[in-house]
Amino acid sequence: MLFQNGNLKVRKLEKKDNYLIARWLSNPSVLEFYEGRDNPFDLDKVNKVFYDSEDDEFKCIVEFDGNEIGYIQFYQLDDETKKKYGYFDGNIYGTDQFIGEVEYWNRGIGTLLITSMVKFLIEHKKADRVVMDPQIRNARAIKCYQKCGFKKVKILPKNELHEGVYQDCWLIEYQL
Template identity: 30%
Template sequence: MELRGDRVVLRPVADGDAEVLGRIVREPEVAAWWSPPEDFRGKLAVVFAGEVIGAIQFAEETDPEFRRAGIDVFLTARYHGQGLGTDAVRTLARWLVQERGHHRLTIDPAAANTAAIRSYRKVGFRPVGTMRAYWRNHRTGLWQDGLLMDLLAEELT
């Protein structure tokens, strides 16, 4: 599987990607929102100009009565603020809607992660509500709020 966005390519994480993704997820700007995963299997590498710059993942609910998918993404700080995360999320969202048949997508950034929230709004995600004490910050051990955002298929930009 390879998904082409306007500027990025999404492809399954390969064996050689783990080292670079491990470095990225430990960057202070990324580690503020992501705890390092045990491994990167099942995720898609975000590739820009031939370079792995991050990863994106999705989880699907396949029960026909609740069919939906959730998305999560991280990029190296060097490429923050350049629209590449927005392109990656939009590319995966289109695939989840058009190819996998999901009518609703969710994303749940930390409520304080204003840059991510701004990016997700550009794709069409809308805030649904604040999830109080939603995730534990692996650096501080404190519970943090999350923002639940969703996107219906017909709202995808």
């Protein structure tokens, strides 16, 4: 287990979790803001993207009340991404996440997850700031992140290809 905060646990992704990721990333409600409804995942795609890739992301499963409900990953920003975002130094981490079990939406769990992850990154990874780049149209997520202390920094125009259209995103940050 990476960390626990009350009923919330975050643990490292295991091979047996591939069926969960495939189920979540084939749900149109989840895909509306994460990956796109035109980009569903089957087991083969999950295995290739989440298990066979050689990236620097630390991939995790989110549990609440003993149930696996979502996914979160964190990573240290590389120099290219820092430059793109306008940062020149510092220990900066990024996160991406979703709650895959839609019955757990709008219950404050996302807020608990983000505040817990920020605390973990500051205390254990010595992060100076944590950043995310949600699509501007994802108002629910942005509201959650702002509740957790993130501030809007700037718009990243046409930052993410989503359902065939390049979407503008907010660069948001949590800074000590």
